[in-house]
Amino acid sequence: MSKEKIENEKLEDSSLAAPRGTRDFLFEEKILRDEVTSTLKTIFELYGFNAFETPAFEKWEVLSSKYAGGAEILKETYRFQDQGKRELGLRYDLTVPLCRVIAGNSSLPLPVKRYAIGSVFRDGPLKIGRYREFIQCDVDIVGSKTGLADAEIVSLTCDAFTALGIDYVVKVNNRKLLEGLLESMQVPANKLETVILSIDKLAKIGRDGVQKELLEKGLSIPIAKKLLSVILELSELRADQVLFQCEKIIGQNAKAKQGLTEMKEVFDFLDNFGKTDAVVLDISLARGLAYYTGLVVEVFAKNSEVKSSIAGGGRYDELIGKFANREAIPAVGISFGLDAINEVLKLQDKGAKPKKTLVSVYVIPIKAIPQCISVANQLRAAGIRTAIDLMNRSISKNLEYASKQGINYVAIIGPKEAEAKKLTLRNLETGEEKLMTIADTIMLISRSN
Amino acid sequence: MSKEKIENEKLEDSSLAAPRGTRDFLFEEKILRDEVTSTLKTIFELYGFNAFETPAFEKWEVLSSKYAGGAEILKETYRFQDQGKRELGLRYDLTVPLCRVIAGNSSLPLPVKRYAIGSVFRDGPLKIGRYREFIQCDVDIVGSKTGLADAEIVSLTCDAFTALGIDYVVKVNNRKLLEGLLESMQVPANKLETVILSIDKLAKIGRDGVQKELLEKGLSIPIAKKLLSVILELSELRADQVLFQCEKIIGQNAKAKQGLTEMKEVFDFLDNFGKTDAVVLDISLARGLAYYTGLVVEVFAKNSEVKSSIAGGGRYDELIGKFANREAIPAVGISFGLDAINEVLKLQDKGAKPKKTLVSVYVIPIKAIPQCISVANQLRAAGIRTAIDLMNRSISKNLEYASKQGINYVAIIGPKEAEAKKLTLRNLETGEEKLMTIADTIMLISRSN
Numbered sequence: 001m002s003k004e005k006i007e008n009e010k011l012e013d014s015s016l017a018a019p020r021g022t023r024d025f026l027f028e029e030k031i032l033r034d035e036v037t038s039t040l041k042t043i044f045e046l047y048g049f050n051a052f053e054t055p056a057f058e059k060w061e062v063l064s065s066k067y068a069g070g071a072e073i074l075k076e077t078y079r080f081q082d083q084g085k086r087e088l089g090l091r092y093d094l095t096v097p098l099c100r101v102i103a104g105n106s107s108l109p110l111p112v113k114r115y116a117i118g119s120v121f122r123d124g125p126l127k128i129g130r131y132r133e134f135i136q137c138d139v140d141i142v143g144s145k146t147g148l149a150d151a152e153i154v155s156l157t158c159d160a161f162t163a164l165g166i167d168y169v170v171k172v173n174n175r176k177l178l179e180g181l182l183e184s185m186q187v188p189a190n191k192l193e194t195v196i197l198s199i200d201k202l203a204k205i206g207r208d209g210v211q212k213e214l215l216e217k218g219l220s221i222p223i224a225k226k227l228l229s230v231i232l233e234l235s236e237l238r239a240d241q242v243l244f245q246c247e248k249i250i251g252q253n254a255k256a257k258q259g260l261t262e263m264k265e266v267f268d269f270l271d272n273f274g275k276t277d278a279v280v281l282d283i284s285l286a287r288g289l290a291y292y293t294g295l296v297v298e299v300f301a302k303n304s305e306v307k308s309s310i311a312g313g314g315r316y317d318e319l320i321g322k323f324a325n326r327e328a329i330p331a332v333g334i335s336f337g338l339d340a341i342n343e344v345l346k347l348q349d350k351g352a353k354p355k356k357t358l359v360s361v362y363v364i365p366i367k368a369i370p371q372c373i374s375v376a377n378q379l380r381a382a383g384i385r386t387a388i389d390l391m392n393r394s395i396s397k398n399l400e401y402a403s404k405q406g407i408n409y410v411a412i413i414g415p416k417e418a419e420a421k422k423l424t425l426r427n428l429e430t431g432e433e434k435l436m437t438i439a440d441t442i443m444l445i446s447r448s449n
Numbered sequence: 450m451s452k453e454k455i456e457n458e459k460l461e462d463s464s465l466a467a468p469r470g471t472r473d474f475l476f477e478e479k480i481l482r483d484e485v486t487s488t489l490k491t492i493f494e495l496y497g498f499n500a501f502e503t504p505a506f507e508k509w510e511v512l513s514s515k516y517a518g519g520a521e522i523l524k525e526t527y528r529f530q531d532q533g534k535r536e537l538g539l540r541y542d543l544t545v546p547l548c549r550v551i552a553g554n555s556s557l558p559l560p561v562k563r564y565a566i567g568s569v570f571r572d573g574p575l576k577i578g579r580y581r582e583f584i585q586c587d588v589d590i591v592g593s594k595t596g597l598a599d600a601e602i603v604s605l606t607c608d609a610f611t612a613l614g615i616d617y618v619v620k621v622n623n624r625k626l627l628e629g630l631l632e633s634m635q636v637p638a639n640k641l642e643t644v645i646l647s648i649d650k651l652a653k654i655g656r657d658g659v660q661k662e663l664l665e666k667g668l669s670i671p672i673a674k675k676l677l678s679v680i681l682e683l684s685e686l687r688a689d690q691v692l693f694q695c696e697k698i699i700g701q702n703a704k705a706k707q708g709l710t711e712m713k714e715v716f717d718f719l720d721n722f723g724k725t726d727a728v729v730l731d732i733s734l735a736r737g738l739a740y741y742t743g744l745v746v747e748v749f750a751k752n753s754e755v756k757s758s759i760a761g762g763g764r765y766d767e768l769i770g771k772f773a774n775r776e777a778i779p780a781v782g783i784s785f786g787l788d789a790i791n792e793v794l795k796l797q798d799k800g801a802k803p804k805k806t807l808v809s810v811y812v813i814p815i816k817a818i819p820q821c822i823s824v825a826n827q828l829r830a831a832g833i834r835t836a837i838d839l840m841n842r843s844i845s846k847n848l849e850y851a852s853k854q855g856i857n858y859v860a861i862i863g864p865k866e867a868e869a870k871k872l873t874l875r876n877l878e879t880g881e882e883k884l885m886t887i888a889d890t891i892m893l894i895s896r897s898n
Contacts, residue, residue, distance in 0.1 A: 014553060015508065015510060015511070016511070016549050016552050016553030016773075017553060018503065018504050018507075018549075019504060019506060019507060019508050019531070019535065019537055020531065020533065020535060021531075022504035022506070023504070024501070024502070024503050024504075024546075024550055025501070025502040025503075026499075026501050026502075026550065026554075026563075027499060030499070030500050030501060030502050031499070031500075033502065034500060045807050045834050046829040046832070046833075046834055046835065047829065047834075047835070047836075048808045048811075048834060048835055048836025048837070049807075050475075050476060050479070050480070050806055050807050050808070051479050051480075051483060052473070052474070052475050052479060053473070053474040053475075053479050053482065054467065054473050054474075055467050055468060055471035055472070055473075055582050056505055056539075056568055056570070056582060057468060057471070057527075057539075057582075058467075058468060059464065059468050061464060062464070062465070078506075078529055078531065078537075079529065080527055080528065080529035082468070082469065082470075082527065082572050082581070083572050084469065086468065086469060088468055088527075090505075090506075097473075100465050100467075101473055101475065103465050104463060104465030104466060105475075109850055109853045109854065110840070111839050111840065113836065114475075119505055121505070123531050123532050132531070133504050133505060133506075141839060143840070144839035144840055146839050146840065146841060148818065148822075148837065148839050149839045152837070152839070159829075269818070269822065272818070272819045272822035272823060273822055273826065274826065324465075357499055358494050358498075358499055359497045359499070362497075369597065369718070369721070370721040373597075373718065373721035373722055374721065377722065377723065380495040380496065380608075383495070384495075385494050385495055385496075385497060386495065386496070386497055387496075387497025387562065388497070388597065388601070390560050390590060390593035390595050390597050390598045390601070391559070391560065391592070391593055391595065392595060401558055404558045405558065
C-alpha cells in the first residue's frame with residue numbers, strides 16, 4: 001500500500017491528477033473493482049434484493065437531520081448550494097438516502113430488501129486506505145424484526161466472501177446482550193455507552209489499554225477487572241458456549257435476556273443456512289455507532305495483512321422511524337467496503353498476473369481491412385471481445401501494442417488468410433501460432449475465457 | 450412524460466424528496482436503467498473497449514480550463530471547496546475527465562479505447578427530459594485518426610440500438626465537408642461558425658427560420674437562398690448520391706475535399722461492417738459544439754414521441770492535445786443518453802407490464818422455516834433469485850405481498866411438503882399450483898427466466 005501512497009503524492013504535484021483524496025481507476029484496477037462489485041451484485045440478487053439508486057448529493061437538511069450521521073460526519077461533508085441557493089451536500093453514506101426513501105414512500109410494502117452500490121464522499125484526513133470518494137456496497141432489509149432477517153444478512157455475507165475467494169471470519173454480537181451484560185455487572189446506566197466504546201477497542205488496544213480507559217471513565221477497579229476477565233474468558237469459547245455462560249451471568253436482566261433470545265434464534269437459523277462454521281460470537285464487539293439496537297456484525301479477512309474490517313453492519317430498529325417521525329421501522333443491513341476487499345484480493349493474489357484488459361483477441365490486417373472487419377463482426381457476434389488495429393501499423397508494432405495491453409490472442413489476416421477465409425491465430429503467452437478457420441477460433445477463444 | 454413531471458413537482462413539496470432536479474430510481478425504473486446500461490456495457494466490451502472510472506468531482510482548474518467545456522457550462526457547474534480550500538466542481542461531462550487522464554498519463558499506449566458510464570451534473574433550468582444529475586454512457590477511441598475508428602464508433606452505435614430493441618436512424622456528417630462546402634458557396638470565413646449553428650437547427654426551426662437567422666447574421670439573400678436549396682436538395686438523397694453531388698459543388702476547396710475523402714472512407718468501412726442501411730448522411734448536421742473536427746454523429750429513434758437525440762458524438766482531433774498542451778491527439782467517440790433511451794423504451798413498451806422485481810420466487814413457510822431455508826439455499830445455489838417470508842405472515846398476506854412486488858412464483862412449504870421434501874409452487878400470473886420436487890422447481894424457473 002505504501003507504493004500506492006507514494007504514487008498518489010507524486011501525482012498530487014500535477015494539476016492533471018484527480019482531486020486530493022480521490023482516484024482514477026484504469027485497466028487492472030478497474031477490472032478488479034468491477035469484478036468485485038459484480039460478484040456482490042450477483043449474491044445480493046440471489047438473496048432477493050433489488051437495487052435502489054439515489055442522487056450523489058442530498059439536501060443539507062436531510063444529511064444534517066438529528067437522526068442522520070451526526071455532527072462528526074457533517075464536518076467531513078462536502079457542502080454547496082445550487083443556483084436557487086438550496087443547501088446541498090455530497091452523501092457521506094448510503095443509509096441516509098435509504099432512510100429518506102423509506103420515510104418518503106410510506107406506501108411501500110414491507111419488507112423492503114434493497115441493495116445499493118455507489119460512491120460516498122468524506123472530506124476527512126487522508127490515511128492509508130482512507131479516501132475522500134469511495135464505493136460502499138450496502139444491503140438492507142427494512143421492515144422485518146425477525147431473527148431470520150438477521151440470519152439472512154449474515155448468510156449472504158458468508159456467501160459473498162466465499163464467492164469473492166476471501167478466507168474470512170464473521171464476528172457477531174448483540175447490543176442488547178452486551179448492554180444487559182454490563183448492567184448485570186454493575187456498570188452504571190449513564191456510563192453504558194462510553195464503556196461500550198472502550199470495550200469495542202479490545203482487539204486494537206488490548207486488555208491494559210481498555211482497563212485504563214474504563215478506570216478513567218470512572219468504573220471502580222473491581223468492576224473494570226471483573227468485566228474484562230469475563231469478556232476475555234468468553235472470547236475463548238464457541239458461540240453456543242458463550243450463550244450458555246452468558247445465561248448464567250446475566251441473571252434476571254431483561255435486556256440481556258432479550259438479546260440472548262435473539263442471538264440464539266440467529267444461530268439456530270444460521271445452522272439451517274449451514275453457516276455456523278464461519279461465524280464467531282464476540283461479546284466485545286459493539287461497532288461504535290450508537291444507532292445499532294440488536295445484532296452487530298463485522299467481517300475480517302483471515303491471514304491477511306489487511307487488519308481493518310472488510311464489511312460491517314447490524315440491526316438498527318429505531319433509526320428509520322425517528323428519521324421519518326413515525327413509529328419504529330425495524331431494519332438490518334451490512335455494508336461491504338470495496339477498497340478493503342480489493343486490498344485483500346491484491347495482496348493474496350500477489351504472484352498472479354492481474355487481468356489488464358477485457359479484450360480477448362486483437363485483429364491485425366495486412367492489406368486486408370475489409371476481411372478483418374468481417375472477422376471482427378463474426379467474433380463479436382459470437383460474444384468474443386475483439387479489437388482491430390486502428391493505426392495501420394506494422395505487424396511488429398501491433399504485436400508490441402497487443403502485448404502491452406495484456407491481450408492474449410492476436411489474429412493476423414493477410415491476403416493468404418483472406419483467400420482461404422482463415423486467420424493466423426497467435427497466443428501471445430505461449431508464442432504458438434496456427435492457421436485456423438473462424439469457427440475454430442471462436443471455439444478456442446470461448447473455451448479459454 | 451407529463452405524469453413524471455407532475456410527480457416530481459408534487460414531491461418537491463416534501464423535505465423528503467430528492468434534491469431539485471435529481472431523482473430516486475426504485476423497482477421498475479431501476480431495473481430498466483440497469484438493463485440498458487448492462488446492454489451498452491456488453492456492446493462496448495465486444496468492440497474492445499475497457500472501462501475507466503474517475504471521481505464525481507474534478508479540480509475547478511480542470512473543469513474551467515480553456516479547452517474544457519467553456520463558459521456556458523461552467524455557469525451550470527456545482528462548485529465547492531474541500532477543507533483545504535481547494536476549488537472543486539461536480540463533473541459536467543465524461544469528456545473532461547478523459548482528457549485529463551490521457552493528458553496526465555503520457556505513457557499510455559495508443560489507441561486508448563475506453564468507455565465510461567457515470568453520473569454527470571448540471572445545475573441548469575429544469576425542462577422535460579432535463580435533469581441536474583444524469584447518466585452518460587461514453588465510448589471514445591483516443592489516438593487513431595483513421596476512418597476505421599470513425600466507422601467502428603458508428604457500427605458500435607448501430608449494434609447498441611439493435612441490442613436495445615430500438616428502431617433508430619444514425620445521422621452522420623463531416624465538419625470539414627460542411628465547412629468547405631459553405632466556403633465554396635461564398636460564406637465568409639469569419640461567419641462559418643455562426644452559419645453552421647443556424648444550419649444545425651434546420652430540423653428544429655425549418656427553412657424559413659434558418660433563412661431568417663442567416664440574413665440576420667449578414668449573409669446576402671442569394672447566398673442564403675442558394676445554401677438552403679442545396680442543403681435541402683441533398684437531404685433527399687442517399688449517402689452515395691450526396692457525396693457525388695458534393696464533389697461537384699465543392700470544386701477545389703481543400704477542406705471540403707478532405708472531408709469528402711474521410712466520409713467516403715467511413716462509408717466504405719460501414720459497408721464492410723454491414724451498417725450502411727441505418728446510416729444517413731445529413732449535410733446540415735453539425736452538432737453545435739465547436740470542438741468537432743471531422744465526423745459528427747447523431748442518433749434518433751424512429752416512430753417515437755421522443756424527438757431529441759438519443760446518442761451523439763463525433764471526431765475531436767484537437768481537444769485533447771490542446772488540453773494537454775501537447776501535439777494533437779486525435780479522438781472520436783459517442784455519448785449515449787440514458788434518460789432519452791429509457792423514455793423511448795418506456796413509450797414503445799407502453800402496453801407491456803414492466804418488470805418490477807428481480808426476484809423469481811418467494812418462499813412461504815407454514816411452520817417449516819428450517820425447510821424453507823434449506824430450499825432457499827438450493828434455489829440460490831442454482832442461480833435462482835429467491836426471497837423468503839421474513840415477517841411470519843399468513844399465506845394470504847404473503848401472497849398479497851408477493852403479488853404487489855411483482856414476483857411470479859411462490860413456493861409454499863408446510864409440514865406435508867417438508868415431509869415429502871417437496872414444495873407447492875404457485876404461478877401468480879396463471880394461478881396454477883403444483884406439488885413439485887426442488888429439482889423440478891429449479892428446472893421450471895430457470896427455463897422461464
